[in-house]
Amino acid sequence: xxxxxxxxxxxxxxxxxxxxxxxxxxxxxxxxxxxxxxxxxxxxxxxxxxxxxxxxxxxxxxxxxxxxxxxxxxxxxxxxxxxxxxxxxxxxxxxxxxxxxxxxxxxxxxxxxxxxxxxxxxxxxxxxxxxxxxxxxxxxxxxxxxxxxxxxxxxxxxxxxxxxxxxxxxxxxxxxxxxxxxxxxxxxxxxxxxxxxxxxxxxxxxxxxxxxxxxxxxxxxxxxxxxxxxxxxxxxxxxxxxxxxxxxxxxxxxxxxxxxxxxxxxxxxxxxxxxxxxxxxxxxxxxxxxxxxxxxxxxxxxxxxxxxxxxxxxxxxxxxxxxxxxxxxxxxxxxxxxxxxxxxxxxxxxxxxxxxxxxxxx
Amino acid sequence: xxxxxxxxxxxxxxxxxxxxxxxxxxxxxxxxxxxxxxxxxxxxxxxxxxxxxxxxxxxxxxxxxxxxxxxxxxxxxxxxxxxxxxxxxxxxxxxxxxxxxxxxxxxxxxxxxxxxxxxxxxxxxxxxxxxxxxxxxxxxxxxxxxxxxxxxxxxxxxxxxxxxxxxxxxxxxxxxxxxxxxxxxxxxxxxxxxxxxxxxxxxxxxxxxxxxxxxxxxxxxxxxxxxxxxxxxxxxxxxxxxxxxxxxxxxxxxxxxxxxx
Ligand SMILES: Nc1ncnc2c1ncn2[C@@H]1O[C@H](COP(=O)(O)OP(=O)(O)OP(=O)(O)O)[C@@H](O)[C@H]1O
Ligand code: SF4
Ligand SMILES: [Mg+2]
Numbered sequence: 001x002x003x004x005x006x007x008x009x010x011x012x013x014x015x016x017x018x019x020x021x022x023x024x025x026x027x028x029x030x031x032x033x034x035x036x037x038x039x040x041x042x043x044x045x046x047x048x049x050x051x052x053x054x055x056x057x058x059x060x061x062x063x064x065x066x067x068x069x070x071x072x073x074x075x076x077x078x079x080x081x082x083x084x085x086x087x088x089x090x091x092x093x094x095x096x097x098x099x100x101x102x103x104x105x106x107x108x109x110x111x112x113x114x115x116x117x118x119x120x121x122x123x124x125x126x127x128x129x130x131x132x133x134x135x136x137x138x139x140x141x142x143x144x145x146x147x148x149x150x151x152x153x154x155x156x157x158x159x160x161x162x163x164x165x166x167x168x169x170x171x172x173x174x175x176x177x178x179x180x181x182x183x184x185x186x187x188x189x190x191x192x193x194x195x196x197x198x199x200x201x202x203x204x205x206x207x208x209x210x211x212x213x214x215x216x217x218x219x220x221x222x223x224x225x226x227x228x229x230x231x232x233x234x235x236x237x238x239x240x241x242x243x244x245x246x247x248x249x250x251x252x253x254x255x256x257x258x259x260x261x262x263x264x265x266x267x268x269x270x271x272x273x274x275x276x277x278x279x280x281x282x283x284x285x286x287x288x289x290x291x292x293x294x295x296x297x298x299x300x301x302x303x304x305x306x307x308x309x310x311x312x313x314x315x316x317x318x319x320x321x322x323x324x325x326x327x328x329x330x331x332x333x334x335x336x337x338x339x340x341x342x343x344x345x346x347x348x349x350x351x352x353x354x355x356x357x358x359x360x361x362x
Numbered sequence: 363x364x365x366x367x368x369x370x371x372x373x374x375x376x377x378x379x380x381x382x383x384x385x386x387x388x389x390x391x392x393x394x395x396x397x398x399x400x401x402x403x404x405x406x407x408x409x410x411x412x413x414x415x416x417x418x419x420x421x422x423x424x425x426x427x428x429x430x431x432x433x434x435x436x437x438x439x440x441x442x443x444x445x446x447x448x449x450x451x452x453x454x455x456x457x458x459x460x461x462x463x464x465x466x467x468x469x470x471x472x473x474x475x476x477x478x479x480x481x482x483x484x485x486x487x488x489x490x491x492x493x494x495x496x497x498x499x500x501x502x503x504x505x506x507x508x509x510x511x512x513x514x515x516x517x518x519x520x521x522x523x524x525x526x527x528x529x530x531x532x533x534x535x536x537x538x539x540x541x542x543x544x545x546x547x548x549x550x551x552x553x554x555x556x557x558x559x560x561x562x563x564x565x566x567x568x569x570x571x572x573x574x575x576x577x578x579x580x581x582x583x584x585x586x587x588x589x590x591x592x593x594x595x596x597x598x599x600x601x602x603x604x605x606x607x608x609x610x611x612x613x614x615x616x617x618x619x620x621x622x623x
Contacts, residue, residue: 057457057461058421058422059453060453060454060457061418061447061448061453061454061455061457061458061461062418062422062447062448062449062452062453062458063448063449063452063453064453065452094454095452095453095454095457096452
């Protein structure tokens, strides 16, 4: 069978995340109240108000544009938003609802970005691209920026299909390696005078978690003869203002701790392409150990260099193991914990490195 | 046969025939239920002489409407329900049918009727609209067609739909029949493997009765058309056979008409 049968991320959720990146104040899901409940709750941690039109059988049969109009008016009164994202769902898109028509009806079209996607629209990136297209039409981003982001999202989908969790019919789940064991391997390499490259290749806000490993490593390196180099996709001049601000903040915190990034591979929304740049660089410097954080499968050095891959989720972990990365850590809170948070925060691998380092000293 | 669904090209005469067949069977003392499945809600008009509130409209206000609010008795004791549905171009009529019929069958003791007729929208364009036959609410399909190419073309599409969901048809009613056209219908019937139940001539009485919101059975009791409909009704009621139809390629359809379509 050529279809993928394990659960996949939804274009609806991707559209909501992109609307958050564009600083939408409210997102209206035109669909059942339970649609995308998980992502909706997570995004609320970011301060975005999320509401639904609570479609039920009545609206599916008789149409729900009137309901959407009412909800949009209500949202406008309640929250006085500058930017409202309106996102379709399977329920409303299958019955051919017109989101823009409802926004015009409600008199709020000027502040609305309407995104007619649903869970069956294709890759999740389709949802993000649709939002960007509307944002471009509304003059919120430039045509060049649209083209750049669209290219990145298409590349991301390609990387997913080639090497990510979309690469085969079914991908299982796995908990990954023991972080303490992996931390010991890393510190031993440094102690033995080895060359360790730490590559941050993260997606947007998740960088706040993965960057913690950079802090921990830099501390643990002290007094060890090995070499430690940092490579990161933290270009502060790429992407939407919100995404740039993430890079700026992380770079600031890192430099406070005296950490210098040897090679900046791109911005935080460029992980498919920055991954390729990181790959090239690693193959040039040929370290003894490469620790790849975020989206490791975009950094294809497994089998050539000894690797530690750090990502989030048991399915991603299983995938990285089966691709052949030597050690794989499931940074299982990376997604959840990075939302609603604008500082580097403690990570599983970072904490293990700190603990093992203390053990070594004590 | 205890229940049938009437399918055929838009405007071919499904509702007219459904109400007349219901009236004819009711006249014989049978307990008949006519279920209008078209969002237009025009199936029961000839039986009741007026429009009634469709079930789905009632369900919008009260999730659990009582049968008295949607089930009405008219000429010759025929019981009628209109399922209803959205305005053209909005919502989803198929979903409506799934919900409405589901509710109806839950509320009515369907076994208490001698015969149930479902008058369905013209085309089986989606899974929802096919629910009547897919879920076997109707044991068999009656295909209504005239001898016009487009009407037979639509009938063939219906056969195709039925074949794909493995639903059975029990017969063809040749409507607006002429002596010249019979051979086309006979050939079509042979090729799809479904018998002709009978034919109804083109009839000004039917049109007039429709305008008066009556059945011809009622107001032109002994006319040729009423007699034809009575005979067809008895055949349908007594029919015990139904099978999944074959369907034809465009080329085969054209062959039926030979040189002069
Ligand atoms: N045998 C006939 N002779 C003359 N007129 C007929 C005959 N049968 C039906 N009609 C007329 O054809 C018109 C359409 O009929 P009807 O509404 O029953 O079609 P329908 O198939 O139910 O249409 P729809 O697909 O829109 O539901 C009506 O005006 C009706 O009176
Ligand atoms: S099927 Fe589609 S509309 Fe329904 S809950 Fe799932 S994502 Fe939402
Ligand atoms: Mg009709």
